[in-house]
Every structure is written in C-alpha cells, then in structure tokens.
Amino acid sequence: MESLNLKKITSLWIITILVLFVVAIVLGIVMRLNQGEVIKLEPLAFYTNMTTHGITMIGIWFVAGMVSVNYLMERYVKTSYSINLFAFVLTVIGVVILWTCTYIGNFSSGWTFLYPLPLKDSGSAPWATPMYLVALTILGIAWLVWSVSLMAQVLKKYSFSQLLAWQHLKSNPKVETPPFILISTVTLIGVIASLIAAVIVIVLYFAEYFSNGNFVNDALLMKNLTYFFGHTIANEMLYLGVAVIYEIFAEVSGRPKWKTTWYVALAWNCSLVFILTAFFHHLYMDFVQPEGLQIIGQLASYLASIPAVGVTVFTIILAVYRVRIKWSIVNLLFFIGVIGWVIGGLGAVIDATISNNVVLHNTLWVPAHFHTYNAMGNVLFSLAFFYWFSTQHIKILVISNQTLYTMGLLLIGGIGFLIAFYMGGADSVPRRYSTYPSGLASASYLAKIGASFAMLYLGAVLIFFYNISKRCFGILYSSPY
Amino acid sequence: MQQDSILHFFLILAAISTIVFVFVFFSSWQDDTNNEGVKNALRKRFWFILILLVSLGIFASVTIPKSPYFLFADEVPSKIIHVSAMQYAFLLSEKNIDAKNPVGESIILPSNRLVEFRVTSLDVNHGFAIYNSEMQLITQTQAMPGYVNSLRYKFDKPGKYQVLCLELCGVGHPVMQSTFKVQ
Amino acid sequence: MFRNFIFVAILAIQSTINAQHNISTLDEEKNIYEKISNVPLKIVNRDDVRKFELLYKEKPVILALVFTQCSGICNPFLIQLKNSLQFIKTDKNYQILVLSFDSRDNLESMSKLAKRFELDNAINWKFAITDSIQALNNSVGFSPLWDSIRKQFDHEALLVGINQEGYIAKKLIGVRSHYDLELMIRSINHIYTPSYKLPAKNSLFSCFNYDPLTGKNTPGTGLLIIVLPAFITAIIILFVALISRTKRLSS
Ligand code: HEM
Ligand SMILES: [Cu+2]
Numbered sequence: 001m002e003s004l005n006l007k008k009i010t011s012l013w014i015i016t017i018l019v020l021f022v023v024a025i026v027l028g029i030v031m032r033l034n035q036g037e038v039i040k041l042e043p044l045a046f047y048t049n050m051t052t053h054g055i056t057m058i059g060i061w062f063v064a065g066m067v068s069v070n071y072l073m074e075r076y077v078k079t080s081y082s083i084n085l086f087a088f089v090l091t092v093i094g095v096v097i098l099w100t101c102t103y104i105g106n107f108s109s110g111w112t113f114l115y116p117l118p119l120k121d122s123g124s125a126p127w128a129t130p131m132y133l134v135a136l137t138i139l140g141i142a143w144l145v146w147s148v149s150l151m152a153q154v155l156k157k158y159s160f161s162q163l164l165a166w167q168h169l170k171s172n173p174k175v176e177t178p179p180f181i182l183i184s185t186v187t188l189i190g191v192i193a194s195l196i197a198a199v200i201v202i203v204l205y206f207a208e209y210f211s212n213g214n215f216v217n218d219a220l221l222m223k224n225l226t227y228f229f230g231h232t233i234a235n236e237m238l239y240l241g242v243a244v245i246y247e248i249f250a251e252v253s254g255r256p257k258w259k260t261t262w263y264v265a266l267a268w269n270c271s272l273v274f275i276l277t278a279f280f281h282h283l284y285m286d287f288v289q290p291e292g293l294q295i296i297g298q299l300a301s302y303l304a305s306i307p308a309v310g311v312t313v314f315t316i317i318l319a320v321y322r323v324r325i326k327w328s329i330v331n332l333l334f335f336i337g338v339i340g341w342v343i344g345g346l347g348a349v350i351d352a353t354i355s356n357n358v359v360l361h362n363t364l365w366v367p368a369h370f371h372t373y374n375a376m377g378n379v380l381f382s383l384a385f386f387y388w389f390s391t392q393h394i395k396i397l398v399i400s401n402q403t404l405y406t407m408g409l410l411l412i413g414g415i416g417f418l419i420a421f422y423m424g425g426a427d428s429v430p431r432r433y434s435t436y437p438s439g440l441a442s443a444s445y446l447a448k449i450g451a452s453f454a455m456l457y458l459g460a461v462l463i464f465f466y467n468i469s470k471r472c473f474g475i476l477y478s479s480p481y
Numbered sequence: 482m483q484q485d486s487i488l489h490f491f492l493i494l495a496a497i498s499t500i501v502f503v504f505v506f507f508s509s510w511q512d513d514t515n516n517e518g519v520k521n522a523l524r525k526r527f528w529f530i531l532i533l534l535v536s537l538g539i540f541a542s543v544t545i546p547k548s549p550y551f552l553f554a555d556e557v558p559s560k561i562i563h564v565s566a567m568q569y570a571f572l573l574s575e576k577n578i579d580a581k582n583p584v585g586e587s588i589i590l591p592s593n594r595l596v597e598f599r600v601t602s603l604d605v606n607h608g609f610a611i612y613n614s615e616m617q618l619i620t621q622t623q624a625m626p627g628y629v630n631s632l633r634y635k636f637d638k639p640g641k642y643q644v645l646c647l648e649l650c651g652v653g654h655p656v657m658q659s660t661f662k663v664q
Numbered sequence: 665m666f667r668n669f670i671f672v673a674i675l676a677i678q679s680t681i682n683a684q685h686n687i688s689t690l691d692e693e694k695n696i697y698e699k700i701s702n703v704p705l706k707i708v709n710r711d712d713v714r715k716f717e718l719l720y721k722e723k724p725v726i727l728a729l730v731f732t733q734c735s736g737i738c739n740p741f742l743i744q745l746k747n748s749l750q751f752i753k754t755d756k757n758y759q760i761l762v763l764s765f766d767s768r769d770n771l772e773s774m775s776k777l778a779k780r781f782e783l784d785n786a787i788n789w790k791f792a793i794t795d796s797i798q799a800l801n802n803s804v805g806f807s808p809l810w811d812s813i814r815k816q817f818d819h820e821a822l823l824v825g826i827n828q829e830g831y832i833a834k835k836l837i838g839v840r841s842h843y844d845l846e847l848m849i850r851s852i853n854h855i856y857t858p859s860y861k862l863p864a865k866n867s868l869f870s871c872f873n874y875d876p877l878t879g880k881n882t883p884g885t886g887l888l889i890i891v892l893p894a895f896i897t898a899i900i901i902l903f904v905a906l907i908s909r910t911k912r913l914s915s
Contacts, residue, residue, distance in 0.1 A: 043653070116604075116605050116606075120568070120604055148900060148904060192900060221889060223606070225889065309533065310533045321508050321509070322508045339499060342502075353544045354545065354549070358620055359619070359621075362608055362621075362647040362648060363647075426484040427617075555854070557827075558697070
C-alpha cells in the first residue's frame with residue numbers, strides 16, 4: 001500500500017501544481033485583456049507572458065499526470081520514492097530557471113521555441129536562449145529518469161509483452177494486465193520518445209550555438225523534431241489522466257473494476273503508433289514536407305481518436321448508462337472532463353483535416369481546441385484525482401451545494417472562455433498576436449469576453465485550490481501512526 | 482465561407498455529444514435497481530468502432546483530394562510572385578528578390594487567373610496568409626528559411642487583399658503585413 | 665559529457681563537407697517566368713538562321729551558356745551535364761542548346777566543341793551561336809565579365825530551363841546534381857512542384873531529397889533523425905526490460 005512518504009511527496013506536488021496553475025491562469029487572463037485592449041502591455045511583455053503561460057501549463061499538467069500515475073502504480077508495484085523526490089526538486093529548479101529566462105532575460109519565442117527564432121530574437125538577453133535550453137534539459141532529464149524508472153518497476157512484475165497486454169489478443173489469457181498498467185505503459189513509452197526528441201532538438205541547437213556560424217541547422221528537420229516533442233508530450237499528458245480514469249472511475253462509483261479485453265489491448269497498442277505519427281499535422285502548411293507524410297499525418301490524427309473516443313468514452317458511457325452510481329465530486333469531474341476531451345477532440349480532428357487546416361492553421365482555432373481538452377478535460381481529470389487523493393481517509397464524497405455551485409462556475413467560465421476562442425478562429429483571428437489589427441473587427445471584442453469568462457473559471461479554480469490544498473497540507477504535516 | 486460551415490459543423494457535433502452525455506448522466510439517477518448495468522464495461526462493442534472508422538474513412542477520402550498540394554497541379558500559372566518574408570515585413574515582387582539587397586514592389590494581380598506565390602524567408606519562420614477584403618483568411622503557406630513553398634491560387638473577386646504573418650517571428654509579429662490588389 | 669561528444673561528432677562530420685553558407689541565395693529565382701529573348705540562332709550543321717522561338721515551340725529547351733576558349737568551368741560543366749543526362753531516364757521532353765556567349769566563337773569552333781564531347785551526332789543536343797547575345801544574356805540574367813589580363817570571361821555555370829511557351833521555368837547555377845536537373849526537366853514540362861529546397865545550404869541534416877523523376881522525396885539524413893527518438897526509446901525500453909527480466913526471474 002502507499003507509504004506515508006509517497007503521500008507526502010504527492011501532497012507537495014499537488015500544492016505546487018495548484019499554486020503555479022493559479023498564477024498561469026492569471027497570466028492567461030492578462031493576455032486576453034491585452035488582446036481586448038483593456039490593458040496595454042509592450043509586445044515583448046506579452047510574448048514573455050505567453051511563453052511563461054505555455055511552458056508552465058504544459059509542465060504542471062504533465063507532472064500532474066505523472067504524479068497520479070506514480071501514486072496509483074504503487075497498488076501494483078513498488079515505485080521509487082527517491083526518484084519521485086528527485087523529479088520534484090529538478091522540476092522546481094527547472095521552473096525557476098525558466099521563469100528567470102522569461103521574466104529577466106525576456107525569452108519570448110513561445111514554449112515550442114521553434115527554430116531559428118530563439119537564435120535570432122533581438123528582444124531577449126543573449127543568455128536567455130542558452131539558459132532556456134539548459135532549463136529544458138534539466139526538466140527533460142528529470143522526467144526521463146522518472147518515466148524510465150516507472151517502466152523499470154512495472155517490468156519487474158510484468159514482462160514487456162504482458163505490459164502491452166499482448167496475451168489478451170489470444171483467447172483465454174492466463175495473466176490479466178490491468179487496463180491502468182496497459183495505458184500507463186503505452187503513455188510512458190510515448191513520453192520517453194517525446195523527451196528524447198526534445199533532447200535531440202536541444203543538442204542540435206547547442207551545436208549551432210557553439211559553432212560560430214559554421215553549423216547551420218535545417219529548418220524543416222528542426223520543425224519536425226520540435227513537434228515530435230511538443231505535440232506528443234501535450235497529448236501523452238492527457239493519456240496519463242485517462243489511465244487514472246480507468247483505475248478509479250469504477251471504484252469511486254461503487255462499481256466492479258474494469259478489465260482489459262482483446263479490443264482494449266488492440267486499441268491501445270495501435271494508439272502507441274498513431275500518437276507518434278500524428279504530429280505531422282503541425283506541418284501541413286509547410287509544402288516542403290513530402291505529401292506522403294502529410295497524408296499520414298491526417299490519417300494518424302484520425303485514427304488516434306479511435307482508442308480515445310471509440311474505447312474510453314464509450315466505456316464511460318456504458319459504465320454510467322442506466323446504472324445507479326454513487327455520484328461524487330470525483331467521478332463528476334471525470335465525467336465532465338471526458339465531455340471536454342471529446343469536444344476538444346472534435347475540434348482537433350476538424351483542424352487535422354488538411355483542407356480545413358488551410359484556413360484554420362495558426363488561427364485562434366488552435367488554442368480553442370487545445371484549451372478545450374486541457375482546461376475542460378485534463379485539468380478536470382487531475383483535479384478529480386487530487387480530490388480523491390486528498391479525501392481518501394475522510395470520505396466526504398457527497399455532493400454539497402457548494403460543490404455544485406463551484407462546478408457551475410467552472411463550467412460557465414470555461415465554456416464562455418472557449419467559445420470566444422472558437423469564434424475568433426472562425427473569424428480568421430490569428431493566434432499569438434499581442435494586439436489585433438483594426439481590420440479584424442470581432443477580435444478584441446471576443447478577447448474581452450474571453451477574459452471575463454476566464455475570471456469565473458479562475459474563481460472556481462480558487463475554491464478547488466482552497467479545498468484541496470487544505471487537506472494536502474494536513475497530509476503533509478501528518479505524522480506516522 | 483468555409484470557416485462558417487466548419488464552426489457550424491463543430492457546434493452541432495459538440496451539441497450532440499453534450500446531449501448524449503447529459504442524457505446518460507440523468508439515466509443514472511433513475512431508480513432502476515433491477516438494472517445492474519453493464520458488468521464489465523470494457524466488453525466488446527465492435528459495431529461502435531466500426532461506424533467510427535467508416536465515417537472517418539469517408540471524411541478522409543472526401544477531404545484529402547482538396548488539399549492545397551493537389552489543387553491546380555496541372556495548370557500553368559499566368560503570374561509568378563516572389564515573396565520573401567523577413568522580420569517584420571513581406572517583400573512581394575514580380576522579379577526575383579536578391580537576398581543580399583532585398584526589395585519589394587507593389588503588386589496587382591489578374592482575377593480568375595492562376596497565380597503562383599513562391600514563398601521563402603530570409604531569417605526565421607513566418608506565415609504567409611492571404612486575407613480578402615472582408616478580412617477572411619482564404620489561403621496560406623509557411624515561409625521557411627532555406628525552402629521555397631509554391632502556393633497557387635485563383636482570386637475570383639477583385640479588390641484589396643492583405644497578407645498577415647501567421648507564425649510567431651518576434652515582437653513585431655502582429656504588425657507584419659502587406660497588401661496587394663486584384664483587378 | 666555525452667552532449668560534448670555529440671557536439672564534437674557533429675563538427676567532425678561537418679568539417680568533411682563544405683557548407684558554409686548562412687544566407688541562402690535567391691539568384692536562381694531571378695527572371696523566373698520571364699520570357700526568353702527571341703534571338704536569331706545559327707545552329708551547327710544547319711544552314712538557315714532560326715529564331716529561338718522555333719526551337720522552344722518544338723520542344724522545351726535546356727540552355728547552357730559557354731564559350732569555347734574557356735579554361736575554367738565550361739568544360740567540366742558540359743561533361744557533368746552530359747553524364748547526368750545519360751543517367752536520367754525520363755519520358756519527358758527536352759533538348760539541350762549549347763550557346764556561345766563569346767563573339768569570337770563561330771560555327772566552326774562550336775562544331776569542334778561538339779565533336780570534342782562526342783555530341784555532334786546526338787539528336788537532343790544543338791550547338792549554336794547568335795549575333796544578339798547581349799539581349800539573350802539580359803533576358804536570363806547572365807552577366808559574364810571580361811578579364812583582359814587572363815583573356816578569359818569570368819562567369820558562372822548557368823543552365824536555363826525554357827518551357828514551350830518560351831518562359832524561363834527554372835534556373836540552375838553551378839555544377840549540380842542530376843536531381844536538380846530532373847527537377848528542371850519537370851518544370852519545363854509544366855509539372856507543379858509544391859516546393860523545393862534552396863541550393864548552397866548545409867544539407868547534412870536535410871530531411872528529403874526531392875526526386876523530380878518520380879515526383880517523390882527520397883529520405884535524407886534528416887529523416888533518420890526524425891525516427892531517432894522512437895529508435896532510442898525502443899533501445900532504452902529493451903535494455904530496461906532485459907535488466908528487469910533477470911531480476912524478475914531470479915526473485
Ligand atoms: C482559464 C485558463 C486559461 C486562460 C485564461 C488561458 C489563456 C491563454 C491565452 C490568452 C493564450 C494565448 C492565445 C493566443 O495565441 O493568442 C494561451 C496560450 C496557451 N495556453 Fe492557455 N489559458 C488557460 C488555460 C490553459 C491550460 C489549462 C493549459 C494547459 C495545458 C494552457 C496551455 C496553453 C498553451 C500551451 C498555450 C500556447 C502558448 C504559445 O502559443 O506558446 N492554457 N492561453
Ligand atoms: Cu510573424
């Protein structure tokens with residue numbers, strides 16, 4: 001069972017994540033206010049905010065997934081406390097360096113740091129780019145070690161083929177691979193691949209940086225690698241949350257635990273491949289990319305939705321449909337999160353269609369869909385886990401009125417914020433603009449609306465933050481009994 | 482406009498999914514104690530996946546041929562425009578642009594004739610997005626240093642068109658734009 | 665440590681190839697889709713004077729500009745062109761026009777040049793002179809400089825691809841691979857190329873080499889790098905799996 005140490009480090013993670021979340025939301029609102037011309041920031045200040053918001057959000061929701069998976073994995077195998085702690089320390093150091101780079105060094109090339117902008121950005125301090133890369137290296141190494149160690153632990157109990165549930169593809173498997181283990185494995189493999197892609201990008205950057213102009217990278221290669229990393233990690237962090245759903249949704253609903261079947265095994269094995277090739281859809285508008293890869297990009301993006309929607313969502317629906325369920329804030333958050341995930345996925349599939357991408361690429365449609373499955377999907381998965389974790393001993397899982405109001409606030413705020421993004425996308429409003437050209441009539445108006453609704457969302461998050469961290473502090477200061 | 486139908490399509494799908502979920506949610510409040518639900522929810526639901534696969538397949542085969550790489554492929558452009566993007570301007574010219582001494586010129590294009598933009602960048606990645614006079618995005622390609630992307634388009638309406646940059650290229654990104662006329 | 669090692673390795677590979685250009689040149693984009701000057705041509709083994717127009721209307725033209733007394737690039741350039749074209753198997757139409765830009769050349773010296781390269785009987789090759797070379801040079805953006813000390817022209821090796829409408833569809837500067845030549849043959853036959861890489865850039869890590877013959881891209885070194893993350897991941901997992909397996913079996 002979970003040791004006290006594990007509970008404490010998990011609490012520490014949760015509190016840290018929530019603090020950073022609140023700050024990053026404020027940055028997001030500041031951006032929307034600036035785009036709505038309510039406040040006035042210098043473009044440089046806007047772009048440092050944007051970079052900080054992006055990298056912080058990706059970072060915290062990735063580690064949130066890792067933390068939950070690590071905690072639940074303890075039910076099956078022993079995990080390493082020291083590596084968990086090590087990851088925590090390096091993550092905090094990494095984040096501090098990143099914030100230094102953006103706020104003191106004015107690093108402002110966006111969280112994906114697309115080559116060659118960071119090398120040719122006049123706005124930032126000369127040390128900001130190398131230091132940003134160093135910070136990413138620290139995070140990359142910490143997370144790599146963490147993922148590989150989790151893999152190593154499960155591999156001590158299951159063989160590699162059992163981890164991928166290959167025995168379920170035959171009839172009458174002798175050993176059962178729990179769905180949680182299967183999904184965590186598939187996801188961790190993707191996480192490791194994406195982190196290695198990041199390391200390669202960073203090495204190539206440094207090679208150019210130190211070569212005094214003798215070595216110049218190929219922009220197309222760098223873009224491919226960048227999105228191998230960026231797209232993959234942003235997607236895998238969602239699947240970490242999904243693994244958690246498979247493990248505890250049935251449990252908190254008072255239902256029998258879900259079991260792996262042959263098609264669940266097949267679907268997740270396929271998704272291993274699709275997730276790693278879907279990133280090509282970020283290069284649709286680079287006509288230099290061979291057409292074959294573009295089409296692979298569209299097909300892989302489509303197919304990646306099958307295990308997600310076809311299996312997980314369908315499973316959730318079946319698990320709830322006409323079944324008397326103990327509803328609590330935990331499974332309610334999961335349930336609503338799945339809706340957000342599906343809707344964000346629809347937006348993504350539409351955008352991953354090349355002929356639509358021509359008019360949607362790099363418009364607000366892009367932040368629209370990824371905020372849908374993050375702010376209204378993955379975040380809710382993680383908050384559900386946080387709630388479940390923080391209350392597991394006290395068992396106050398009934399839905400109070402206060403809970404309902406908070407959820408309502410979260411929903412209204414989130415939906416309004418997102419609709420402003422979607423409408424902006426359909427109105428051809430570009431993403432990553434600090435202020436909008438006057439010709440784009442609706443743009444700044446929509447930004448104001450988005451900012452207002454985002455404040456409601458922030459309000460709801462603050463209530464959750466209070467409730468969860470209060471209990472997490474309790475765990476943190478509890479003594480062994 | 483394509484964007485409007487996309488938005489409507491999306492909103493309809495989103496509404497349908499929400500309704501399904503809400504319906505399922507309320508079904509779980511019914512006091513139907515006899516119904517034990519599905520014992521193992523991960524049981525085989527082959528047909529559902531099949532329907533999903535088929536509809537995605539249809540969607541893909543309808544949309545892929547409309548990809549920009551296949552449009553106007555076997556026509557001869559009646560006009561070539563060279564485009565060099567740089568922080569923070571677009572240079573458009575009917576003549577070649579010299580990378581060491583880049584200059585652009587004002588451009589007037591014929592309507593209903595095939596135009597080819599040969600787009601490249603002199604520094605970082607930029608986007609080359611064409612907006613019509615109602616500020617609707619009609620087509621785009623990326624401007625990548627070291628590569629030339631050939632974007633083909635037939636303008637059916639005369640008027641003033643704007644070019645905006647759609648790839649973050651530094652602090653001047655939101656003011657990086659250009660215009661041309663179609664007659 | 666590892667980082668340094670990779671860095672040194674990259675520099676080592678780097679120094680063996682010669683690619684120093686930071687700015688890509690756009691010179692080859694000059695005069696694209698402009699009309700070639702319709703100069704009169706005197707062609708070896710033909711008696712009449714023909715307008716250029718007659719030539720390109722019959723078949724798309726690859727124009728090579730040379731002079732017979734060249735002690736520099738012209739000879740290797742023609743040899744390379746001849747060799748590359750022999751390798752190219754294509755059903756596309758084209759002819760090669762080798763034109764002198766030196767007013768000292770005449771039909772006789774050009775005919776000798778053709779013989780020297782054993783091209784005097786090749787149907788696709790034509791050797792010619794013109795009395796209006798300046799107009800032609802202007803129309804293709806070619807500007808040889810006379811060096812009176814060496815008694816030589818200082819000039820670049822230029823190939824101009826002209827389609828059947830007389831427009832310059834593609835230019836190639838310098839001695840180039842047969843990939844580029846194929847791309848030129850496709851362009852003058854009106855085949856749309858959605859994109860291409862600019863020359864004179866470091867191509868060590870470039871992802872694709874466009875093969876104009878098939879219209880396909882063949883994987884370059886860069887593509888290997890794109891699959892590298894997946895590959896390293898596979899190795900790591902295999903490694904961890906092996907170690908854990910021994911532990912699992914022994915316990
Ligand atoms: C209500 C909360 C949030 C608000 C108000 C907000 C706001 C914003 C805004 C205004 C932008 C810039 C859009 C543009 O390109 O013009 C942005 C970008 C972004 N947001 Fe959020 N956001 C929120 C939540 C999240 C969450 C939960 C994530 C989780 C992953 C996230 C990740 C990102 C990323 C990755 C970017 C892209 C940054 C870039 O372009 O480099 N955001 N957000
Ligand atoms: Cu830009």
